[in-house]
Amino acid sequence: MTVHQITMKPKPHKRSIKTRFQKPPAAEEEAESQSDYAFKITKTAVSQICQSVGFKFTQRSALETLTHITTLYLRTLARTAVSYSNASNRTQSNIFDIINSLHDMSSVQGFTGGSTLHCNSSSGIGLLRSGVLKDIKSFVEFSDEIPFAKPIPRGNPISLRRNSIPLEIDELDSRGLHIPRWLSRFPDESSYKNCGVRWEKRREGGLALWENSDLVSGGNKFQGISRENDEISDGDGGDLAVERGKVRFKIGEAVRAQKREGFLFLFCDLSLAGFELCFSIRRPYLISRSQDSLLVLEFCCL
């Protein structure tokens, strides 16, 4: 095989250890990671290209640098194409994205027709007549076809599946065609079906107060209140579960309310004849709104 002729020569003179390309020296680390593997394949391809151009030997550093640049070129080309397709609201790239990206990549050297590129951009003729594309076309026509030295086994499906969402085929069939493949599946049915049942129960237990609903209170508070409601609804409607002591009222000043303005009041809908029962965090209050001046009735549990 002609590929084997190209050898790596670490140094033009002195200690010219010529190693066969396919057999890297023992000092070289084994290809462990995936990127290392990809790098080695690129290296082989690049050395094949160098050989086809006419080189007989290569410094290892030069070959590795060229390989690295090849990788960067490839990735930049892909990234630019992706950004072009994303800019036109697509996830899949097409030929025009690639041509645009090729133009970007070769804009530094310049290319034929680069100055008139954007004259016919609306009709797309400029892209179809691209000089870069013509160069590539002639390259394909006039350069010898050198296939890669060895067939590469197709990537293992496990590594692909690791990154994507695991979807069984029958599951894909069962869900509607209108759902894109890349969407993850719903959580288990039990998680949201049970949830529905719980809501049903709550509705049966009696109408929940608006103040106690999800909209007003957060998650934890909501839990507590709903449980309380459940307890209450266990007994006869509206009766307290536990009997409470008598309540005595004491009339205070509005000033006192101002003092405690900072407190968070949690209103409960126990309106009795113009009075609203309020609970501060520290102690309960009874506020009357019936008069112009705000009266605060401090009430103490005995």
Next chain:
Amino acid sequence: MNNMSSSNSQQQQQSSEARHDDDAVLTEFLASLMDYTPTIPDELVEHYLAKSGFQCPDVRLVRLVAVATQKFVADVATDALQQCKARPAPVVKDKRDKQQKEKRLVLTMEDLSKALSEFSLFLSNNVDSLNEQYGVNMKHQEYFADSPSTGMDPASREE
């Protein structure tokens, strides 16, 4: 006026024809890529494309990217080869002159960096100057082109 409009329509017709031709040429070219095997294998290109978020089920576009990359590498290598050939040959009077000439065709960092500088890629040891050179980011690795130890074997450097 009539003349103008007729010439206009003629132009449009011409342009649409031209476009049709371009379309046909492009389709033909893409179809020819199906028979062409680039040196850079499809699997490798697909790997890097997927890594960059490139999605396309069409093999022909993958081939196009492969061919474009191959052309880039070939261009750089050809430039380097020209640099290599342009260097004055060391005066060696030997019977194995032919063989010597053959051996001269070595891809070295010196030639490579000269070739790459024509592509506006500058190899340097200095990371700051490497930033973004027209798309290809060279920040990743240190290169030896400007360092005093250019082309030196690591083994000989230790000595």
